[in-house]
Amino acid sequence: MSVMDEINVKGLVCLEAGTGAGNTTLWLAKKGAKLVYSISNNQEHLDYAFKRLSKKYIKNVKFIKADLQKLDFLEEETIDLITAHMLINVVTPVDLFLIFKELTRIAKNKALIVVNDYNPLSSYQTERSHLVEELFRIENAVSYLANGEPILVWYPSEYTAGLLELLEWKVETIELLYDKTPWEKELLKEHLEVIEEECKKINNENLAENLLHQAIEILNQVGESETIYAGTIYSLIAKRKK
16 A cells, blocks of 8 residues: 555545455545445455444445446546556456546546556566466466456556556556565465366366366465465556546
8 A cells, every 4th residue: 555655535535446355445444535435346345345344434435336337326527536456457458448438437637546456477577487377377268268258467557557548647656566476375276266167167078177177287386385476566646637
């Protein structure tokens, strides 16, 4: 939250695009936001974040299940601050444009948007980085076979900045939050679980078994207490202009 610490949240109407574990939603509420819309299309994420929220902040936070491409319940120019933490790496380029377009619609003039997300894995590499890259390649392949689109997309910060500028935002700062991204085995296991679930949707059973076997073999090469570094994480702040 180092970049966010520089923003005075008190009294602002905020929107967290992608609730996740609710960390940013909770942070905004604690820092004195007048109202926080915490938006996700995942009910489990919303329920988990709600349980973590102290009762003293409940009246200041609205947890809403919705598609970020269609926030019809919000009028134009109603939001002072938008945050998106580790959201855009799980949406396709077309969906990303449509999400940013909708967020632009509801943003006030001079509103801020803060995007924290991953640069491509190639932005930082070690001898062991290939294990993370191979696991994620399989995850994308399985998702493509099951759903017709990849599940992970690595947008360079320059791409995100250019897209926001196209939608009339002025990029104020881009900086690294992590100059190397840590991937612990427990986190990689969560990706293996996704691969396992998506494999169940693939019609070719032999292909699904083969891909899952490859993913398991990769994960078995990672030590239980090992941290593998691959890629970097950036934070971008932009201001809405008209």
